Amino acid sequence: MAHSLTREIHEVVARALAEDLGVGDLTTAAVVPAGALAVARIEQRAAGVLSGLDAAREVFAQTGPELRFEALAREGAWREPGDVAVIEGDAAAILAGERVALNLLGHLSGVATMAAAYVRAVEGTGATVLDTRKTTPGLRAMEKRAVNHGGGACHRSGLYDAILVKENHALLAGGVGEAARLALANSAGASSIEIEVETLEELDQVLAAGVDRVLLDNMSPAEMRSAVERARGTGARIEASGGISLDTVRAVAETGVDFISVGALTHSAPALDVSLLLEPA
Numbered sequence: 001m002a003h004s005l006t007r008e009i010h011e012v013v014a015r016a017l018a019e020d021l022g023v024g025d026l027t028t029a030a031v032v033p034a035g036a037l038a039v040a041r042i043e044q045r046a047a048g049v050l051s052g053l054d055a056a057r058e059v060f061a062q063t064g065p066e067l068r069f070e071a072l073a074r075e076g077a078w079r080e081p082g083d084v085a086v087i088e089g090d091a092a093a094i095l096a097g098e099r100v101a102l103n104l105l106g107h108l109s110g111v112a113t114m115a116a117a118y119v120r121a122v123e124g125t126g127a128t129v130l131d132t133r134k135t136t137p138g139l140r141a142m143e144k145r146a147v148n149h150g151g152g153a154c155h156r157s158g159l160y161d162a163i164l165v166k167e168n169h170a171l172l173a174g175g176v177g178e179a180a181r182l183a184l185a186n187s188a189g190a191s192s193i194e195i196e197v198e199t200l201e202e203l204d205q206v207l208a209a210g211v212d213r214v215l216l217d218n219m220s221p222a223e224m225r226s227a228v229e230r231a232r233g234t235g236a237r238i239e240a241s242g243g244i245s246l247d248t249v250r251a252v253a254e255t256g257v258d259f260i261s262v263g264a265l266t267h268s269a270p271a272l273d274v275s276l277l278l279e280p281a
């Protein structure tokens with residue numbers, strides 16, 4: 001995971017810089033004296049959880065290998081506004097990386113901050129907040145780590161590491177019960193097996209097949225409570241999913257489910273407000 005994340009950060013930063021810089025920073029070339037030195041501070045302007053400092057560091061490593069980047073804050077902890085990092089060196093190299101660094105840091109910190117808000121909302125219930133595969137293409141490992149920084153957990157990394165039978169799979173397999181039996185019989189290489197159900201009748205079929213993790217899709221809190229009761233004593237763990245918001249997540253957690261998966265953590269998190277302030281050295 002660490003190796004793939006490092007590679008993802010390097011590749012994402014390289015693509016983002018190529019997109020932003022193109023043939024070069026025309027504004028800086030026109031008005032900033034060649035060789036000018038500067039000191040810049042990245043500032044967090046709203047309370048939240050930081051994530052993506054290594055992405056910001058990588059941006060400035062690619063725009064100016066001689067730049068000095070020092071982190072002044074810690075990822076993974078709720079903090080009030082304040083300084084995040086300081087960058088010193090060639091002013092043109094700092095300006096070249098400013099927007100890409102802030103875009104990545106702000107977005108990933110926004111994901112971490114939203115995850116932290118959901119985790120706080122279910123505190124004391126025993127439910128674990130999970131991310132989903134509803135990630136920005138190319139940023140999955142970075143966004144999933146941001147969820148971790150906010151206190152959430154990873155559902156699965158991709159289609160390759162776990163079996164999750166959803167509605168379309170069950171339809172092609174001949175029903176939820178049959179899909180559950182097939183998944184259990186053909187699970188080599190999968191870290192876990194989970195079956196999505198839309199009704200309590202489907203839940204009974206899945207439990208009868210011996211599946212130990214079930215995803216409740218868009219059920220009401222009353223249905224969730226019934227599902228938890230039906231699964232009691234079977235060893236199956238129950239996950240709730242579908243349209244769960246900060247306003248409703250506490251009520252969902254209080255039904256007794258083990259997990260709550262929230263796509264909004266990665267697909268709808270607003271960026272945390274960060275800025276870069278530069279002074280001539």
